[in-house]
Amino acid sequence: MKPEQRLVDVQCSECGRVWQVDLAQVGRDAQLIYRGEESAKVRVECPVCHKYRIVEVPQRWLS
Amino acid sequence: MSDAAGSGKIFSATPETTEDKALREWWAAQALGSLDNLETAARQIITLCTTLLGSLLAVLALAEDPLPAYLAARAVRLAGGAGVLLLLGGLAAALVVVWPRRYAAAPDLPAQQRQAFTAMRQFKARALTASLALFGLGLAALALVLLLALRLAA
Numbered sequence: 001m002k003p004e005q006r007l008v009d010v011q012c013s014e015c016g017r018v019w020q021v022d023l024a025q026v027g028r029d030a031q032l033i034y035r036g037e038e039s040a041k042v043r044v045e046c047p048v049c050h051k052y053r054i055v056e057v058p059q060r061w062l063s
Numbered sequence: 064m065s066d067a068a069g070s071g072k073i074f075s076a077t078p079e080t081t082e083d084k085a086l087r088e089w090w091a092a093q094a095l096g097s098l099d100n101l102e103t104a105a106r107q108i109i110t111l112c113t114t115l116l117g118s119l120l121a122v123l124a125l126a127e128d129p130l131p132a133y134l135a136a137r138a139v140r141l142a143g144g145a146g147v148l149l150l151l152g153g154l155a156a157a158l159v160v161v162w163p164r165r166y167a168a169a170p171d172l173p174a175q176q177r178q179a180f181t182a183m184r185q186f187k188a189r190a191l192t193a194s195l196a197l198f199g200l201g202l203a204a205l206a207l208v209l210l211l212a213l214r215l216a217a
Binding site: 008009010011012013014018031033043044046051052053054055056057 | 071072073074075076077078079080083084087
């Protein structure tokens with residue numbers, strides 16, 4: 001997968017802000033909290049309200 | 064979910080569960096407290112190394128005149144010498160953990176502070192690992208000296 005394809009749009013359930021999360025940053029800016037066979041849960045921080053949110057993405061998108 | 068990332072789909076980010084939040088905070092506290100834990104462990108090793116060195120030197124009884132008969136055995140002398148060196152090495156490595164060093168990080172650059180913190184933690188962890196290994200080997204050497212001394216004294 002090319003690096004530019006790792007960007008996913010995420011919407012904060014608190015403030016409604018949509019921002020892009022780089023899945024290549026998992027382990028650095030974003031934390032992987034669950035990796036299943038199909039999906040993975042990643043903890044991200046909303047850039048506006050600064051609250052931690054959980055986003056579920058397909059597991060194969062993570063390196 | 065669409066097949067490729069960056070396809071325009073917006074993923075909804077949900078709040079953390081109470082358990083996730085508690086775990087994250089616990090891990091963050093552990094990470095920040097790790098330096099203190101490493102230094103506490105190093106101080107414990109310093110105490111143990113010092114005590115065991117005293118015990119080893121007492122067994123070797125180098126100040127006694129005449130020297131104990133078991134010191135004539137080459138194995139006792141070798142194991143004793145190795146034990147002293149290993150315990151001194153463990154002591155030195157543990158002192159490296161608690162010895163203050165200079166780390167520079169700008170107060171307004173969290174990334175640089177994180178980098179300095181990680182470097183500090185890795186350095187202390189490596190020194191403590193070396194100290195633990197040397198201490199363990201020194202302990203084994205002391206045990207060997209004690210066993211040999213008991214056997215030869217009997």
